[in-house]
Every structure is written in C-alpha cells, then in structure tokens.
Amino acid sequence: KAGVTQTPRYLIKTRGQQVTLSCSPISGHRSVSWYQQTPGQGLQFLFEYFSETQRNKGNFPGRFSGRQFSNSRSEMNVSTLELGDSALYLCASSPVAVGSNEQFFGPGTRLTVL
Amino acid sequence: AQSVTQLGSHVSVSEGALVLLRCNYSSSVPPYLFWYVQYPNQGLQLLLKYTSAATLVKGINGFEAEFKKSETSFHLTKPSAHMSDAAEYFCAVSRPPNDYKLSFGAGTTVTVRA
Numbered sequence: 001k002a003g004v005t006q007t008p009r010y011l012i013k014t015r016g017q018q019v020t021l022s023c024s025p026i027s028g029h030r031s032v033s034w035y036q037q038t039p040g041q042g043l044q045f046l047f048e049y050f051s052e053t054q055r056n057k058g059n060f061p062g063r064f065s066g067r068q069f070s071n072s073r074s075e076m077n078v079s080t081l082e083l084g085d086s087a088l089y090l091c092a093s094s095p096v097a098v099g100s101n102e103q104f105f106g107p108g109t110r111l112t113v114l
Numbered sequence: 115a116q117s118v119t120q121l122g123s124h125v126s127v128s129e130g131a132l133v134l135l136r137c138n139y140s141s142s143v144p145p146y147l148f149w150y151v152q153y154p155n156q157g158l159q160l161l162l163k164y165t166s167a168a169t170l171v172k173g174i175n176g177f178e179a180e181f182k183k184s185e186t187s188f189h190l191t192k193p194s195a196h197m198s199d200a201a202e203y204f205c206a207v208s209r210p211p212n213d214y215k216l217s218f219g220a221g222t223t224v225t226v227r228a
C-alpha cells in the first residue's frame with residue numbers, strides 16, 4: 001500500500017496570504033489528523049477528521065481550518081498567514097480499528113512565511 | 115488531560131552501547147502510548163505502541179519499551195546502538211479507545227558516536 005502523501009512538500013508564502021495543504025491517507029483509512037511541528041512548540045495537534053466530520057480540535061485560532069472529502073482526502077487551510085505559522089505540517093491517517101489508535105504519518109509540508 | 119514528559123532533550127551514545135530514552139506520562143485513564151522516530155526532513159515513523167496488552171512491547175529496529183503503571187513510565191531501550199539510530203525520538207500518548215489526538219513529548223535527539 002502507498003503511504004500517506006502530502007502536497008506540496010515545500011511552500012513559501014508571505015504574511016497575510018492564505019495557503020492550502022493537501023493530504024491523501026493510506027487507502028482504506030478513514031481518520032485523518034493534522035499536526036504542526038515547530039522548534040519552539042514541538043508537535044501540536046490541530047484537528048482530526050473522520051467521515052468528513054471534524055471529530056476533535058486542538059487549541060489553534062480560527063485561521064486554521066480543514067475539511068475532509070468523501071474519499072478521505074483532507075485539506076487544511078491557513079488564512080492571513082503570520083510569521084509564526086512557519087512550521088512543518090504533518091498529516092496522519094488511521095484505520096480506525098478498535099483497540100488501536102495507531103497513526104501513520106506523511107512526510108510533511110514545510111511552510112515558510114516571509 | 116494527558117501529557118508526556120521526555121527526560122533529556124539530547125542523548126549521546128557510543129556505537130554498540132545501550133540506548134535508553136525516558137518517557138513519563140500523566141493521564142486520568144490508562145492511556146495508549148507510542149514511540150515515534152523522525153529522521154531529518156521526514157515524517158514520523160512508529161517504532162512501537164502499548165495498547166493495554168503485554169507491558170513489554172517490542173518494536174522495529176531492535177527497540178523495545180516497558181509500560182510501568184506504578185512509575186507512570188514508558189522508557190524506550192535498544193541494547194546496542196547503531197549509527198542509523200541517530201534521529202529524534204518522540205513519546206506520545208492518546209486516550210483509548212478511539213481518541214485519535216496524540217499528545218507528544220518534546221522529543222529526544224540521539225547522536226551515535228563511532
């Protein structure tokens with residue numbers, strides 16, 4: 001099976017712009033989660049989607065949003081970019097099997113905000 | 115709320131020596147626990163997981179971890195370090211049975227000396 005794929009891998013934006021990141025989960029996985037990784041804050045949970053519904057949300061401002069499509073692919077959007085949004089954004093998918101919260105991560109999208 | 119503390123942000127070991135990475139958790143319920151590894155410019159790869167079965171968990175690449183409820187610990191070990199073990203390691207916790215939000219520790223960077 002192909003792993004989790006994320007596009008684009010690298011992105012450079014300027015303050016005030018918006019950005020959309022894409023994630024394709026492993027085939028058959030229905031849960032997709034997003035994480036932000038920065039040197040200062042480490043790995044932080046953004047949100048999780050399951051069957052096109054946001055099931056869990058982290059402590060991020062409303063500028064961060066996401067959605068999931070019927071094929072389980074997910075996008076996250078960041079509006080009005082700030083310098084502090086520069087980070088590695090990781091997507092993870094899970095098969096949603098009872099008794100296992102195992103998540104499989106993609107390679108990430110490196111976002112740089114200038 | 116659950117959280118994870120990793121003791122030691124950097125660990126340096128000689129090739130062939132024991133690798134010991136410490137992780138302590140706090141959780142209101144018995145959690146699921148995970149160790150992930152991240153190589154430079156890559157996503158996270160699952161090393162092993164504890165999901166309330168055997169307390170001694172064996173993972174990939176010769177790593178293992180023991181869940182000790184009395185000590186609220188889930189330390190990661192490998193008997194003999196290899197140069198390829200140089201990476202950053204993250205301990206993470208989630209709330210079973212179906213909360214897919216992972217809370218990560220700050221990470222431990224491992225360097226291996228020849």
